[in-house]
Amino acid sequence: MPITQIDTRTEDLTLTIVAEFPVPLAQLWDAYADPRKIERFWGPPEYPATFTRHDMVAGGRSHYYMTGPDGDTPGGYWEFVAVDAPHSFEVRDGFADAEGNPNTELPSMRMVFSFEETADGSRLTTTTHFNSEEELSQLLEMGMLEGTKAAMGQIDTVLADLESFAAGRATEAQLLSDTRVRVSRVIRGDVEQVWRAHHEAALLQRWQLGPDGWTMPVCEPPAEVGGTYRFEWESDDGENRFGFTGEVLESQPPHREVTTERMVGGDQVANGVNDEQWTSVVNEMTLTPVSGGTLLSLLITYPSQEVRDAILATGMTNGMEDSYARLEREVLSPA
The missing domain is CATH 3.30.530.20 (START domain)
Known part of the structure; x- marks a missing residue:
């Protein structure tokens, strides 16, 4: 005791x-x-x-x-x-x-x-x-x-x-309810660095790519509250393309940001979840300094359990881990 x-x-x-x-x-x-x-x-x-x-x-x-x-x-x-x-x-x-x-x-x-x-x-x-x-x-x-x-x-x-x-913890997704998922990852960098990496187009296009074989031809990061963002990815062979857009609901740099999310194109990437079903997705990102770097916590609220399960089934967590590992390797690592 x-x-x-x-x-x-x-x-x-x-x-x-x-x-x-x-x-x-x-x-x-x-x-x-x-x-x-x-x-x-x-x-x-x-x-x-x-x-x-x-x-x-x-x-x-x-x-x-x-x-x-x-x-x-x-x-x-x-x-x-x-x-x-x-x-x-x-x-x-x-x-x-x-x-x-x-x-x-x-x-x-x-x-x-x-x-x-x-x-x-x-x-x-x-x-x-x-x-x-x-x-x-x-x-x-x-x-x-x-x-x-x-x-x-x-x-x-x-x-x-x-x-x-x-030990061995990479990106992990925890089911908090039928519609809520918390994605967590400790990133080796300070809070200001991780925030900039999520808001500067030149940096985002270097790391937020998911698995190898994709590029980010459209990168319009979120800015102030009420503003919008748009990201689009394309496979190297040009056969697949999808993206997300949304609005900034809250912004408290460099610790917290809340955005909506709607998918644009690429229904096949989301296991048949169409654009309309994405209109109610809300992402709450929190960055917290911890001894190993910065804890990134992303609380995702989906409109239904069906949409939640369909998105998780795409391999979302693995794709995010590929991106965060690239962020550490290619953006945050000392030259």
Whole structure:
């Protein structure tokens, strides 16, 4: 059990939990920065968490829900007030509905996570600030402390498994729901480099090509909110061509971008999914600094499970891995 101290102070409305870990500071930080990792321990064992958004940057947000044994899905959110990687972050924490909207009928609180090196590894101090003694009592009665203990009791296992977790990991796609897929890849480059590589035409045409044998004759990258983009690819023999277009819904350089996506041409590439079926696809890209480079997390929302499965069946993940490997090799590698 990593928890070494619990201090509830009603006089200043705080709950402080201190935990010690026999791992380097960066490894502990990454466990909170990577949604694939934090969702392995954030919820108690009987209520595992799923993070559908995790923008670990000041002004960013996290949305998550926990799935109970009876299928109930209570939700929560974080609003990131400050982030000082890998030393601390502060959030406004509260309850939320399925879309991540705050539930104002229940209390919210301010949480400060402080990370520091120790002689034996690293220490995490979590201080929760409540708005009133009534809210502190209410949340403790709701089982907040017991839930936190149960959740933190799982971190040791996650940290011990991080080396094998990362080993050999390339681009991976995780099914979060019938219509949502999260694609993740740690790219060896900093956040600014990876952002530029997704927004400068000359760079995009060098790496975003999928498997060998394709070129990118049309490359009009996304720009400001409300603007559009258009990408088209063509096989070297000229027999196949397809592309995507869409609109920028959100842009927070260099950390987050949300775009719509619609396929143009090349129905055969998408296993028969036609252009009209693509009109509701939404991509949410988040770039987060981690110890190995930049974690790229792409949350894709499809209009239906049918479309989701058809797109995944095209070998999309393998094509993306080919592109990201080329990005590291030909764009981000030192000359």
